[in-house]
Amino acid sequence: MNRTPSPITDTAPAATASEQRLGHGLKQRHLSMIALGGVIGAGLFVGSAAGIAAAGPSIVLAYALSGVLVMLVMRMLGEMSAANPASGSFSVHADRSIGPWAGFAAGWTFWTLLCVGVAAEAIGAAGIMTNWFPGTPSWMWVAVFMAVFCGTNLAAVKNFGEFEFWFAALKVGAISLFLILGVLAIFGVLPGTHAVGAANLTGAGGFLPKGANGLVVGLLASVFAYGGLETVTIAAAESENPVKSVGQAVRTAMWRIALFYVGSMLVIVTLIPWNDGSLTKHGPYVAVLDHIGVPGAGQLMNVVILVALLSAMNANIYGSSRMAYSLVARGQGPRLLGRLNGGVPRLAVLASSGFGFLAVLFSYWWPTTVFAWLLNIVGAAVLVVWAFIAVAQLRMRRRLEREAPEKLVVRMWAFPYLTWVALLGIGAVLVLMARQPDTRVQLYFTGGATVVLAAVGYARQLAAKRR
Secondary structure: OOOOOOOOOOOOHHHHHHHOOOOOOEOHHHHHHHHHHOOOOHHHHHHHHHHHHHHHHHHHHHHHHHHHHHHHHHHHHHHHHHHOOOOOOHHHHHHHHOOHHHHHHHHHHHHHHHHHHHHHHHHHHHHHHHHHOOOOOHHHHHHHHHHHHHHHHHOOHHHHHHHHHHHHHHHHHHHHHHHHHHHHHHOOOOOOOOOOOOHHHHOOOOOOOOHHHHHHHHHHHHHHHOOOOOHHHHHHOOEOOHHHHHHHHHHOHHHHHHHHHHHHHHHHHHHOOOOOHHHHHHOHHHHHHHHOOOOOHHHHHHHHHHHHHHHHHHHHHHHHHHHHHHHHHOOOOOHHHHOOEOOEOHHHHHHHHHHHHHHHHHHHHOOOOHHHHHHHHOOOHHHHHHHHHHHHHHHHHHHHHHHOHHHOOOOOOOOOHHHHHHHHHHHHHHHHHHHOHHHHHHHHHHHHHHHHHHHHHHHHHHHHHHO
């Protein structure tokens, strides 16, 4: 199903001609903060409660293991994106290294993932607003948020960059303050606190209170909390210096993941027993802040969660529109979406926003059928994307070393061994999903959708070859 690769210095003609007209309004400060804040998502603030309930203190190990996998994937993606920056990111790399069918499948899978993500985030943000303003309809807030961020992305790309810069700054500031207060409380430095030691890590059933099965459930929860980091390589293509931007974002990925994710989980389960009811009732971050006596912790974290949701909406509309545009530029989608106005693919923005808004309506009209079906389709989509990244990097690295070694400004560690380790890790997560009843259905839906997209992409590839 593979095509004969073109020389690494060549790009798909349509993509090259079109993507050069995209704006380059993102500054280095935008990319740096997007990379920093992009790792702090609503999944961390909201979804971590389920992981802690399933794994107990071993959630720290779960986030560390999945974090290693994500770091390997981002390093591979960074190597390819620094060598060949493109708004289609891994879809373009899969197209050039594996074949057009792979670029088609990876690209449209990711597009669907981001659009459904927009819907989920809009619904979550509207829920917070209706709690603050009782009596207001949820659909009104969804419409307001969709209009604001669709409008933001219809304007010059620097507007998207500014929104994400300040959103990311707020998230980074909030999580940093949380970590500082948490560490001080652990050592009993804060007024009204005492040093807790390791009592909560080893008590109430020990470090693995629910055994290996609990760790597996926590691991699966933590893997999907990392989704969305790939968007920074898409945005880098519209920055002033794409190669430098990608390189810096990837090189700092390790400490960002270790600090924000693993560090947060360690602070939470050290300060509060993992089976404390407040963790699931109020959320782990609110529970910790209440525990150490921070006034108004609940409302404070609601503001942070709202910012995280709106940031994700903004980034997902941006990422999905650029992915759609890149696919169209390579002849793998409706040509209409490939039109540019002022360096912005505005019809692609409208299409991506429209699909997201339609998904919101599905959640109201058919919450247990159509919307549940959409959520299941994208349930394991990030793993599909990571698998395409790993296979593409295996193939592209050899070609880069042979044809353009000067482009290897970011190198995958211990190639090819760690690339194979990452592939094995992705496969292991898929096997674990198949063994869990709650995730097995998602795996089947995502797998079926991926097979269909790959088959359509391959049929288009054969048709193009005949022409």
